[in-house]
Amino acid sequence: MKDVSEKDAERHRAKMAKRKAVQDAEVAAKTIEKGLLIVNTGPGKGKSTAAFGLALRMLGYGRKVGVVQFVKGAWHTGEKDALAAFGDKVEWHAMGEGFTWETQDIKRDIAAAEAAWGKARALMADPAISLLILDELNIALRYDYLDLEDVVAVLKKRRADLHVVVTGRNAKPALTEAADLVTEMGQVKHHFAAGVKAQQGIEF
Amino acid sequence: MKDVSEKDAERHRAKMAKRKAVQDAEVAAKTIEKGLLIVNTGPGKGKSTAAFGLALRMLGYGRKVGVVQFVKGAWHTGEKDALAAFGDKVEWHAMGEGFTWETQDIKRDIAAAEAAWGKARALMADPAISLLILDELNIALRYDYLDLEDVVAVLKKRRADLHVVVTGRNAKPALTEAADLVTEMGQVKHHFAAGVKAQQGIEF
Numbered sequence: 128m129k130d131v132s133e134k135d136a137e138r139h140r141a142k143m144a145k146r147k148a149v150q151d152a153e154v155a156a157k158t159i160e161k162g163l164l165i166v167n168t169g170p171g172k173g174k175s176t177a178a179f180g181l182a183l184r185m186l187g188y189g190r191k192v193g194v195v196q197f198v199k200g201a202w203h204t205g206e207k208d209a210l211a212a213f214g215d216k217v218e219w220h221a222m223g224e225g226f227t228w229e230t231q232d233i234k235r236d237i238a239a240a241e242a243a244w245g246k247a248r249a250l251m252a253d254p255a256i257s258l259l260i261l262d263e264l265n266i267a268l269r270y271d272y273l274d275l276e277d278v279v280a281v282l283k284k285r286r287a288d289l290h291v292v293v294t295g296r297n298a299k300p301a302l303t304e305a306a307d308l309v310t311e312m313g314q315v316k317h318h319f320a321a322g323v324k325a326q327q328g329i330e331f
Numbered sequence: 332m333k334d335v336s337e338k339d340a341e342r343h344r345a346k347m348a349k350r351k352a353v354q355d356a357e358v359a360a361k362t363i364e365k366g367l368l369i370v371n372t373g374p375g376k377g378k379s380t381a382a383f384g385l386a387l388r389m390l391g392y393g394r395k396v397g398v399v400q401f402v403k404g405a406w407h408t409g410e411k412d413a414l415a416a417f418g419d420k421v422e423w424h425a426m427g428e429g430f431t432w433e434t435q436d437i438k439r440d441i442a443a444a445e446a447a448w449g450k451a452r453a454l455m456a457d458p459a460i461s462l463l464i465l466d467e468l469n470i471a472l473r474y475d476y477l478d479l480e481d482v483v484a485v486l487k488k489r490r491a492d493l494h495v496v497v498t499g500r501n502a503k504p505a506l507t508e509a510a511d512l513v514t515e516m517g518q519v520k521h522h523f524a525a526g527v528k529a530q531q532g533i534e535f
Binding site: 128129131135136139140143144146147150153154156157158159160161163167169171172173175176177178179180181182183184185186187188190204205206207208209210212213226227228229230231232233234237238241257258271272274290303306307308309310311312313314315316317318319321322323324325326327328329331 | 332333335339340343344347348350351354357358360361362363364365367371373375376377379380381382383384385386387388389390391392394408409410411412413414416417430431432433434435436437438441442445461462475476478494507510511512513514515516517518519520521522523525526527528529530531532533535
C-alpha cells in the first residue's frame, strides 16, 4: 500500500473536517424541492445516454418514466429493450421517423414532430409519471418543426413534481433560460475520427 | 400543421439527399470494431449517469456489465436498485467509503481505492463482461491514491472486446491520451445554485 506519514494523515484529516463543514452548510442552505427542467445539449456524446441513466435511477425507486423520441426510431434499441424489464413503469413512444436525411421529407418530419409533441403533452398530464424524457426535442425545435414559444410555455407550466429532460444538440436559448439544469456535453475526442464504427451497446 | 410550400419541400429533399450521400460515405469509411476506453469528465452533471445509460444499452443486448464504484457507496442507490432487475447480468461492487471529506481518513481512502482497483482488474480478466464502469476512478487518480502509470498501462492492455468507462472530474491527461472517446460535461446552469436540494431519482 502507498505510504502516508502520520503527519500527512493528520493534515489531511484537519483539511477534510473543514471541507465537510463547508459541504454541510451548503447542503443545509438548499431547501427547495421541485420538478426540474433539465437540458442535455452540446456536440459530445452522452446527452440521451445520461437521460436514460436518470430513467434508471428513477425506476430504482419504483417511479414511472415516460419517453418520447422525436427523431430516432430504430436507434436506441438497446436501452428500449432493457427498459422493457420494468414493464408498465416505462411508457416508451418512438415517434420519430429517423434522421431528416433519411426521410428527406420535411412534411413527414413536421407531422412526426407534432405527433410526438402531442404525446409529450399527454404524458405531462399523467400524474403517475415522475420523469419525462423528450429525446431529441432540440432537433425538432432547431428546424422549426414545432413552435418554440409554445413548447417553452408548456414546459414551464409543467406539474410542480414532474422532472423533464430535453436532449439534443443546439438547445435554443429560450429553452435553456427556462431550464433549471443545463449541461453541455463537449466532444474532446471521438473514436469515429479514428475510423471506429458504430458498435452494438455503445452507439445503439 | 405548419405550412410548407412544395418548392421548399423539394429544396429540402434535394439538400437531404446530398446529406445522406455524405453520411453514407462517412459510415462506410468506418470499419474498425474495438473495445473502447471511454472517459466522462468535466464539472457538469451526467458523467456517471451517462455511464449507467450505456450499461442499460448493453444490457438490452443481453450482455454483462461490471461496475466498480471508487468513491460513492451509499450514493447511486437508485440505479443500483434498478440494475438488480437484470440479475447476474450486472456485477456491482461499491468499493468506496464515501467522499474524502466524509471519511477524513487518507489511509482508509487509499486502502479502499486499492481494493477497488483490484476488483476492477479481476472484472477486466473476466471474458463474460462486455462493459466495465469504473465510477469515479478519476477521483482516486487525482488524489494519487493509485499509481497513474500503472492504471493507464493496465487499461491499455485490456481485452480487445472490452469497453471500459471511467468517470469523474479532472481526468488525468495520461488517461485521456490513452482513451478512444473523451467527453467533457460542462456545467451551463445548475439548480443547486438556485437553492434546490438533492432529490430522489435525480441526484441519488
